[in-house]
Amino acid sequence: MRVGVYVCHCGINIAKTVDVERVVKEISKMPNVVICRDYHYMCSDPGQELIKKDINRYGLNSIVIAACSPRMHFKTFQEALKSAKLNPYMLEMANIREQCSWVHDDVEEATKKAIALVKSAVAKAAQLEPLVENDSPVVPAALVIGGGIAGIQSALDIANAGFKVYLVEREPSIGGHMAQFDKTFPTLDCAACILTPKMVDVSRHRKIELLAYSEVDDVTGFIGNFHVKVRRKPRYVDEERCVACGDCATECRLFNRIDSEFDEGLGKRAAIYVPFPQAVPLKYTIDPERCLFLTRGKCGDSPKCVDVCDANAIEFDQEGRTVEFDVGTIVVATGYDSFDATKKPELMYDKLPNVINGLQYERFFAPNGPTGGELVMPDGTVPKKVVFVSCVGSRDKKVGNPYCSRICCMYSTKQAHLTKERVPDADVTVFYCDVRAFGKGYEEFYERVQEEGVKYRRGLVSEIYRDDDGKVHVRAEDTLLGEPIDLEADLVVLATGIVPKATTRSLAQKLHISHSPDGFLLEAHPKLRPVDTVTDGIFLAGCAQGPKDIPDTVAQAGAAAAHAIDILAKGKITIEPYNAVVNPDLCGGCRICEMLCPFDAHHYNEAKGVMEINDTLCKGCGVCGAGCPAGAITLNLFRNKQIICQIGAILDE
Amino acid sequence: MTEYAFFPGCIGKNVYPGIEKATRLVFGTLDVDLKDYPYSCCPPPGVVACYDKESWYTIGARNLALSEAEDLDIMTICAGCYGTLHNVWHELTHNRKLLEKVNENLDTIGMHYSGKSRPIHFVDILDGMRKEISEKKEIDLGFDVAVHYGCHYLKPSSVTGENPESPSVLDDIVGLVGCRSIEFKDRLTCCGAGGGVMSGEPDLSLRMIETKLKNIQERNVDAIINICSFCHMQFDQSQKKLKRFEIPILHLNQLLGLAFGHKQKHLGLHMNLVSNRDLVKKVKMARRVSA
Numbered sequence: 007m008r009v010g011v012y013v014c015h016c017g018i019n020i021a022k023t024v025d026v027e028r029v030v031k032e033i034s035k036m037p038n039v040v041i042c043r044d045y046h047y048m049c050s051d052p053g054q055e056l057i058k059k060d061i062n063r064y065g066l067n068s069i070v071i072a073a074c075s076p077r078m079h080f081k082t083f084q085e086a087l088k089s090a091k092l093n094p095y096m097l098e099m100a101n102i103r104e105q106c107s108w109v110h111d112d113v114e115e116a117t118k119k120a121i122a123l124v125k126s127a128v129a130k131a132a133q134l135e136p137l138v139e140n141d142s143p144v145v146p147a148a149l150v151i152g153g154g155i156a157g158i159q160s161a162l163d164i165a166n167a168g169f170k171v172y173l174v175e176r177e178p179s180i181g182g183h184m185a186q187f188d189k190t191f192p193t194l195d196c197a198a199c200i201l202t203p204k205m206v207d208v209s210r211h212r213k214i215e216l217l218a219y220s221e222v223d224d225v226t227g228f229i230g231n232f233h234v235k236v237r238r239k240p241r242y243v244d245e246e247r248c249v250a251c252g253d254c255a256t257e258c259r260l261f262n263r264i265d266s267e268f269d270e271g272l273g274k275r276a277a278i279y280v281p282f283p284q285a286v287p288l289k290y291t292i293d294p295e296r297c298l299f300l301t302r303g304k305c306g307d308s309p310k311c312v313d314v315c316d317a318n319a320i321e322f323d324q325e326g327r328t329v330e331f332d333v334g335t336i337v338v339a340t341g342y343d344s345f346d347a348t349k350k351p352e353l354m355y356d357k358l359p360n361v362i363n364g365l366q367y368e369r370f371f372a373p374n375g376p377t378g379g380e381l382v383m384p385d386g387t388v389p390k391k392v393v394f395v396s397c398v399g400s401r402d403k404k405v406g407n408p409y410c411s412r413i414c415c416m417y418s419t420k421q422a423h424l425t426k427e428r429v430p431d432a433d434v435t436v437f438y439c440d441v442r443a444f445g446k447g448y449e450e451f452y453e454r455v456q457e458e459g460v461k462y463r464r465g466l467v468s469e470i471y472r473d474d475d476g477k478v479h480v481r482a483e484d485t486l487l488g489e490p491i492d493l494e495a496d497l498v499v500l501a502t503g504i505v506p507k508a509t510t511r512s513l514a515q516k517l518h519i520s521h522s523p524d525g526f527l528l529e530a531h532p533k534l535r536p537v538d539t540v541t542d543g544i545f546l547a548g549c550a551q552g553p554k555d556i557p558d559t560v561a562q563a564g565a566a567a568a569h570a571i572d573i574l575a576k577g578k579i580t581i582e583p584y585n586a587v588v589n590p591d592l593c594g595g596c597r598i599c600e601m602l603c604p605f606d607a608h609h610y611n612e613a614k615g616v617m618e619i620n621d622t623l624c625k626g627c628g629v630c631g632a633g634c635p636a637g638a639i640t641l642n643l644f645r646n647k648q649i650i651c652q653i654g655a656i657l658d659e
Numbered sequence: 660m661t662e663y664a665f666f667p668g669c670i671g672k673n674v675y676p677g678i679e680k681a682t683r684l685v686f687g688t689l690d691v692d693l694k695d696y697p698y699s700c701c702p703p704p705g706v707v708a709c710y711d712k713e714s715w716y717t718i719g720a721r722n723l724a725l726s727e728a729e730d731l732d733i734m735t736i737c738a739g740c741y742g743t744l745h746n747v748w749h750e751l752t753h754n755r756k757l758l759e760k761v762n763e764n765l766d767t768i769g770m771h772y773s774g775k776s777r778p779i780h781f782v783d784i785l786d787g788m789r790k791e792i793s794e795k796k797e798i799d800l801g802f803d804v805a806v807h808y809g810c811h812y813l814k815p816s817s818v819t820g821e822n823p824e825s826p827s828v829l830d831d832i833v834g835l836v837g838c839r840s841i842e843f844k845d846r847l848t849c850c851g852a853g854g855g856v857m858s859g860e861p862d863l864s865l866r867m868i869e870t871k872l873k874n875i876q877e878r879n880v881d882a883i884i885n886i887c888s889f890c891h892m893q894f895d896q897s898q899k900k901l902k903r904f905e906i907p908i909l910h911l912n913q914l915l916g917l918a919f920g921h922k923q924k925h926l927g928l929h930m931n932l933v934s935n936r937d938l939v940k941k942v943k944m945a946r947r948v949s950a
Binding site: 350351404471473 | 816824844
């Protein structure tokens with residue numbers, strides 16, 4: 007083997023702590039090493055040029071780069087090898103920056119360690135074998151999970167690029183939380199006015215197949231070729247025949263007697279319902295938990311919905327069904343839940359009727375809400391003293407949410423403005439710990455609302471209580487004045503934060519993607535790969551990945567769509583040969599590896615009685631190789647012989 | 660028979676020995692054996708820990724080590740003692756270096772603490788003996804009471820594991836002996852004694868307890884029930900200083916002692932500055948009804 011070794015200075019990043027020249031001197035003495043050089047920046051064009059020239063000049067057939075982590079520049083150097091007509095897998099990197107110069111101070115010790123690391127890499131380089139990349143076809147369709155603004159945006163973007171999209175939504179209608187909002191901050195656009203056109207676009211788009219009131223049951227396969235099973239829940243209403251006249255709901259025996267989820271329990275609905283008038287698809291759904299006929303088998307003499315439906319759309323014997331399809335890529339946009347304020351008992355959320363959360367307050371303003379957009383309490387009074395409490399369930403280690411929810415400061419500010427708009431003489435106070443007005447136009451909006459007479463007082467609320475006259479009081483410390491405050495309030499709004507949706511965890515398991523300690527889905531890299539997941543072909547959009555406002559959600563949804571389109575447009579994916587391979591002569595078919603594999607890459611060939619590994623699914627983690635009792639599994643890039651040589655070289659030091 | 664090492668604390672032993680006596684009677688009735696050891700002061704965090712934390716940990720650890728030698732957990736009847744011992748236990752079981760340092764100090768007197776013996780507040784023991792309390796009850800007392808949770812029993816919640824915003828265990832236990840816990844304004848605020856306030860800021864301390872007593876007085880209760888000797892002292896002595904209150908004050912063990920039929924003299928009810936005469940009359944009436 008003819009090995010070329012290149013030691014990088016990385017400016018002073020490496021050269022300051024590692025005596026590069028001594029490394030070169032030592033390595034030059036090694037067997038197989040034809041040439042060893044150092045250079046200031048190996049990743050620069052001249053650095054790469056150097057390697058290419060040497061490959062031709064000295065007939066090198068294996069290359070070692072001693073520089074940074076292979077995560078940074080492995081691909082860069084592979085390209086250099088390719089252009090010199092060398093197999094790109096005849097490359098080994100020794101990480102003498104992150105794992106050496108950056109973590110040590112002592113030049114002597116660091117140099118010794120660098121020499122050992124490079125020797126070990128050279129030992130492996132002498133054992134490398136050329137590997138071949140394979141292509142795999144891509145199914146030209148995408149699955150988008152979640153029909154909130156994130157899912158809607160991703161679905162539209164992908165469909166507009168000409169690819170088929172399956173949009174799956176758990177609820178009877180798409181629209182998500184944004185459909186519940188009245189106005190959006192800071193521009194005070196009507197949320198429904200900007201959202202509903204997109205919802206209509208989704209329903210009319212010939213490339214989008216909307217699967218509402220459905221849940222993803224199972225996903226198997228891999229990038230380019232996922233197989234999806236979706237459970238369509240029974241609406242008990244024939245979607246084809248229902249014309250959404252609404253007669254069934256007004257006639258329902260439980261009309262106006264069931265808390266409306268869309269109105270956050272403030273409004274009422276019937277057992278057969280559409281969540282809101284602009285729902286898409288605008289088809290009625292029977293609530294199987296509440297419908298008298300479905301729960302008791304009897305609803306008066308006959309169910310009234312059946313009696314009044316001229317279209318004969320009610321089908322009590324409807325059953326759920328499973329639809330299956332293949333897609334090349336998946337966007338996860340499952341959204342969030344609002345923090346459950348009962349976890350803060352001192353705020354009396356479930357004890358006092360005039361303590362509500364931010365999402366509930368939003369419904370007071372919405373024209374399609376329980377009060378028709380009027381700010382009127384259930385007892386008919388107009389609240390004159392309104393108090394907002396910030397950071398409920400955010401930045402609060404006690405409830406396990408150390409993160410900032412990013413929207414509450416601004417939605418409280420918006421709601422404070424809307425309060426002033428409805429009731430100009432209202433006394434509005436916002437208790438805050440920091441006002442985070444970080445977005446475009448947010449600070450200006452915050453200032454404007456203060457000028458409108460909304461009082462901002464710095465201090466977190468310690469307690470909410472009711473006095474003997476039944477008046478609600480909010481108690482806090484004004485930390486700027488350094489004095490305790492006791493404010494009487496007609497209405498207290500808890501600015502509840504964003505928490506991961508309860509169902510996100512089980513979905514993450516189905517998709518083999520991970521979540522961070524806060525429970526939100528984990529991106530592949532916090533800075534540079536914010537919409538990718540560690541599973542190729544699956545992307546994240548919206549609050550499923552972390553709290554964000556509407557502009558950020560739409561931006562991320564667009565980015566996720568662009569990544570999905572990237573895969574779909576190429577039509578094929580290149581599979582890097584990092585995978586494990588089974589030697590069928592040694593494999594006894596014990597299937598231990600099948601249980602160990604975190605990526606479901608192993609499958610048992612019953613006819614041959616041996617295991618087979620799917621190259622596309624396999625990530626080359628090596629668990630199966632370590633677990634195989636017969637030693638039948640080897641990793642393409644980490645063969646036993648290579649590793650033993652590597653260890654040997656280090657132990658020689 | 661269940662056994663605990665019994666940590667009476669300075670106030671429960673020296674200022675209000677009735678509380679210590681009541682504790683022994685109540686736990687005797689409940690078939691719990693209390694063992695005695697030559698304990699020192701806990702010592703209180705306000706006075707000692709502020710000046711010399713290492714000594715605080717060491718003296719606290721010495722107390723814990725005494726009962727550890729016989730494999731017993733240590734029961735306290737004062738939220739202050741509990742706060743100290745529980746904090747010391749928590750810190751030493753989470754900080755190996757500190758534990759080593761403390762054991763170096765203990766070694767000079769031939770002692771060692773491993774973290775095995777842990778402090779328990781007596782209310783937590785009673786919480787697990789609700790059935791026994793109901794069985795041993797002889798008198799349905801029928802009092803309206805204001806209950807006072809000591810701060811150090813509840814906080815910090817990361818150490819105590821309690822819910823400091825809406826606790827209910829004390830309300831439940833007084834209910835077992837026929838008492839009604841009456842809601843009053845700001846019932847979870849500090850009595851004003853702990854944290855060095857009573858000795859360092861006596862006027863502030865008095866103002867705090869005055870507000871508290873005023874809120875309780877508005878509710879017209881028969882007695883204030885506490886679970887802490889130090890709070891007990893504050894409630895009792897301040898009423899004399901302020902001269903405008905006369906609300907009987909009982910440690911929970913004194914209340915249970917009455918319900919179990921023990922004599923009021925044996926429970927030390929006469930040792931309070933605030934008269935318990937009306938309360939004792941009520942107990943006699945309740946005894947007749949129960950009989």
